[in-house]
Amino acid sequence: MFEILLNHYPVLLKGLTTTLVVSLSAIALGLVLGVLLAFGLTSRYRLVRWPCGLYRSFWRGTPILLQLLLVYYLLPEIGIELAPIQAAVLTLTLNTAAFQAEIFRSGISHIPAGQIEAARMAGISAWHTRRRIIMPQVFRLTLPPLTNEIITILKNSSLISVIAVTELMRVSEQIASRTFQPLETYLAAALLYLAVNLVLARLSAYLERRMTGGLATE
Amino acid sequence: MLDITLLWEMRGLILQGLWNTLWICFLGCLLALSLGLVLAALRLANPRLFGYPVACYVEICRGTPLLILLFLLYYGGPSIGLRLDAEIAGVVGIGLYGAGYFAEIYRGGFKSIPKGQLEAARMLGISPWHALIRVQIPQMARLIVPPGTNQLIILVKESALISIISVDDLTKNATTIVNQTFQVIEPYLAVALLYWLIIELIARSGYALEKRLANRQPRQAAPQGAPPHANG
Amino acid sequence: MPTADTLSPPFSSRPKSIVEAQGISKQFGDLEVLTDIDFSLAPSEVVCVIGPSGSGKSTLLRCLAFLEPYDHGSVYIDGQLLGYEDRSGKRVRTSEKRVDEVRAPVGMVFQHFHLWPHRTALENVTEALRLVNGLSRRDADVEGMAMLEQVGLADRAGHFPESLSGGQKQRVAIARALAMKPRVMFFDEPTSALDPELVGEVLDVMKKLAADGMTMVIVTHEMGFAAKVADRVIFMDQGRVVESGPPATLFRQPKSERLQQFLNTWRERHID
Numbered sequence: 001m002f003e004i005l006l007n008h009y010p011v012l013l014k015g016l017t018t019t020l021v022v023s024l025s026a027i028a029l030g031l032v033l034g035v036l037l038a039f040g041l042t043s044r045y046r047l048v049r050w051p052c053g054l055y056r057s058f059w060r061g062t063p064i065l066l067q068l069l070l071v072y073y074l075l076p077e078i079g080i081e082l083a084p085i086q087a088a089v090l091t092l093t094l095n096t097a098a099f100q101a102e103i104f105r106s107g108i109s110h111i112p113a114g115q116i117e118a119a120r121m122a123g124i125s126a127w128h129t130r131r132r133i134i135m136p137q138v139f140r141l142t143l144p145p146l147t148n149e150i151i152t153i154l155k156n157s158s159l160i161s162v163i164a165v166t167e168l169m170r171v172s173e174q175i176a177s178r179t180f181q182p183l184e185t186y187l188a189a190a191l192l193y194l195a196v197n198l199v200l201a202r203l204s205a206y207l208e209r210r211m212t213g214g215l216a217t218e
Numbered sequence: 219m220l221d222i223t224l225l226w227e228m229r230g231l232i233l234q235g236l237w238n239t240l241w242i243c244f245l246g247c248l249l250a251l252s253l254g255l256v257l258a259a260l261r262l263a264n265p266r267l268f269g270y271p272v273a274c275y276v277e278i279c280r281g282t283p284l285l286i287l288l289f290l291l292y293y294g295g296p297s298i299g300l301r302l303d304a305e306i307a308g309v310v311g312i313g314l315y316g317a318g319y320f321a322e323i324y325r326g327g328f329k330s331i332p333k334g335q336l337e338a339a340r341m342l343g344i345s346p347w348h349a350l351i352r353v354q355i356p357q358m359a360r361l362i363v364p365p366g367t368n369q370l371i372i373l374v375k376e377s378a379l380i381s382i383i384s385v386d387d388l389t390k391n392a393t394t395i396v397n398q399t400f401q402v403i404e405p406y407l408a409v410a411l412l413y414w415l416i417i418e419l420i421a422r423s424g425y426a427l428e429k430r431l432a433n434r435q436p437r438q439a440a441p442q443g444a445p446p447h448a449n450g
Numbered sequence: 451m452p453t454a455d456t457l458s459p460p461f462s463s464r465p466k467s468i469v470e471a472q473g474i475s476k477q478f479g480d481l482e483v484l485t486d487i488d489f490s491l492a493p494s495e496v497v498c499v500i501g502p503s504g505s506g507k508s509t510l511l512r513c514l515a516f517l518e519p520y521d522h523g524s525v526y527i528d529g530q531l532l533g534y535e536d537r538s539g540k541r542v543r544t545s546e547k548r549v550d551e552v553r554a555p556v557g558m559v560f561q562h563f564h565l566w567p568h569r570t571a572l573e574n575v576t577e578a579l580r581l582v583n584g585l586s587r588r589d590a591d592v593e594g595m596a597m598l599e600q601v602g603l604a605d606r607a608g609h610f611p612e613s614l615s616g617g618q619k620q621r622v623a624i625a626r627a628l629a630m631k632p633r634v635m636f637f638d639e640p641t642s643a644l645d646p647e648l649v650g651e652v653l654d655v656m657k658k659l660a661a662d663g664m665t666m667v668i669v670t671h672e673m674g675f676a677a678k679v680a681d682r683v684i685f686m687d688q689g690r691v692v693e694s695g696p697p698a699t700l701f702r703q704p705k706s707e708r709l710q711q712f713l714n715t716w717r718e719r720h721i722d
Contacts, residue, residue: 185294197282343630
């Protein structure tokens with residue numbers, strides 16, 4: 001296993017970089033979409049709530065592999081040509097947006113209604129209430145589930161190897177077929193995934209400790 | 219437009235995929251549920267001896283993709299003399315992977331029961347085993363049903379990965395149909411619908427079970443906090 | 451240093467003791483919570499253990515029940531060593547099953563009741579009858595109802611613990627322990643978690659038990675109860691037995707300064 005790591009570390013690192021770039025861009029893009037969706041899900045208007053709910057239901061209720069295949073094969077049919085890596089980022093983004101929306105929705109629902117009422121009574125606009133009062137707290141409240149989501153997306157990014165994106169998993173397959181040492185190779189890859197995820201978990205725990213100050217526990 | 223007749227013509231493949239997905243998921247989840255309970259019970263019984271190894275196992279499951287585990291079992295296994303059919307590798311992979319998550323879920327349940335209740339049982343001469351099945355598990359059940367249901371759903375969705383190690387499951391057979399008919403939407407949508415149906419079934423059963431358990435004990439309201447969440 | 455005869459009734463009136471502890475001590479990490487305690491309990495004797503919080507009185511009771519394994523010394527229940535056995539000169543822990551066997555004559559009531567919330571009052575009482583004594587559901591129910599009757603709660607048989615008051619919960623817990631026909635009852639601060647107006651109903655049940663000749667060890671803060679019901683009171687402080695004797699002597703003529711202080715503090719608080 002360590003032999004594989006030593007002999008093939010340049011390709012493995014390149015694969016790992018792709019894994020990280022794809023996952024983190026999906027997380028970042030999904031965050032924007034997720035926040036919008038969360039507000040859509042908590043909207044006063046049924047016409048907004050309903051499609052947002054349907055979106056969430058589909059992307060949370062079907063296997064991500066199926067979603068990837070659907071996006072990858074469907075887009076060319078309607079005349080959109082995407083490179084595999086773009087299709088991968090798109091799928092992961094659309095998927096994680098649904099999960100992040102649910103995380104934020106739940107976070108928003110945990111903010112005492114009195115705070116929002118107090119803001120509105122003080123004449124703070126709805127937009128400012130969201131931006132200055134709700135969201136800063138929501139990010140702190142949702143850090144643990146958000147970290148889980150990042151780790152999940154990192155793990156799930158392994159399956160974009162099926163549409164030939166040369167990330168960590170794909171690179172490992174290539175090494176395995178060249179060296180005829182599948183066991184050692186996949187163990188090495190597992191170790192890399194594990195290391196990244198452990199670092200992420202630690203980082204999040206550290207951030208959470210630092211951010212707990214001033215948080216309404218209600 | 220959607221071509222329903224195409225699906226009818228391909229019903230054999232779809233049904234075969236459904237059957238394979240169902241039995242592999244069933245056995246895999248069963249393995250995950252039981253192995254997870256064993257891990258949690260070991261950790262509870264002797265934290266000094268098993269605490270660290272079980273915690274490591276849990277971290278490994280949480281930190282590595284299921285796909286890697288499946289590849290290790292299916293492609294890596296033979297180099298240590300472990301030759302598994304793809305289906306069996308799927309069951310074992312889902313089972314081992316899920317066990318790590320379930321061990322944590324059970325642990326949360328065990329921890330939620332005040333120690334004094336067990337002491338009361340022990341003082342009456344009730345054996346540790348009876349205390350486990352009569353005092354701990356019935357109370358845990360209510361707490362672990364929601365996250366447990368959630369985890370089962372994740373495992374079913376993740377089971378789509380077994381198609382990559384060549385199991386003819388729903389996802390694999392959908393791709394086969396796509397390749398044969400050059401129609402993308404119908405097969406994938408049909409299969410997505412089937413997954414959604416399975417998942418909805420699990421979710422509803424979990425919900426019904428939760429309600430039944432809650433009726434038996436009108437006690438505390440459902441634990442507050444962010445709803446269980448995980449992607450898959 | 452307390453000796454055996456300061457702790458037990460005079461030898462003449464002393465039959466074989468049901469519970470006997472010799473030189474037990476217990477540490478939590480670096481903290482010594484019990485130091486070299488001797489204790490013995492005769493049939494039908496009622497002993498109250500008093501002392502400031504943190505004095506080790508609850509730990510003593512828990513060690514006598516082996517809910518906390520004691521580190522040194524020995525505890526005998528009916529002449530049988532509890533929790534340990536000699537194996538070729540070395541002392542080793544016995545199996546849980548053996549602990550259950552030796553401990554069988556002991557019933558215990560806890561400060562926080564520890565009823566099982568998923569079982570009704572009656573089911574709490576019958577659970578052990580069915581699991582341990584192997585009674586059929588019907589026989590266990592008859593027996594259980596009799597026990598609930600004894601604590602005045604037959605009409606609450608079908609209630610879950612959450613719908614009972616604290617005093618009722620504790621009475622169910624007493625019935626649960628009594629159902630196993632114990633020869634000794636241990637009470638670990640049975641009224642400390644109760645609202646003041648609910649203390650009386652629990653103490654009444656305990657008085658009745660004492661009058662019926664039940665052997666009891668009661669860790670308590672209820673001095674009035676101790677004075678009326680106990681045959682002997684033990685005052686503990688900092689993990690040691692400081693004084694013991696009949697309540698009349700102990701409460702009227704405390705010898706040690708620490709007991710005097712303790713009683714004064716208690717009086718100040720209760721005369722206000």
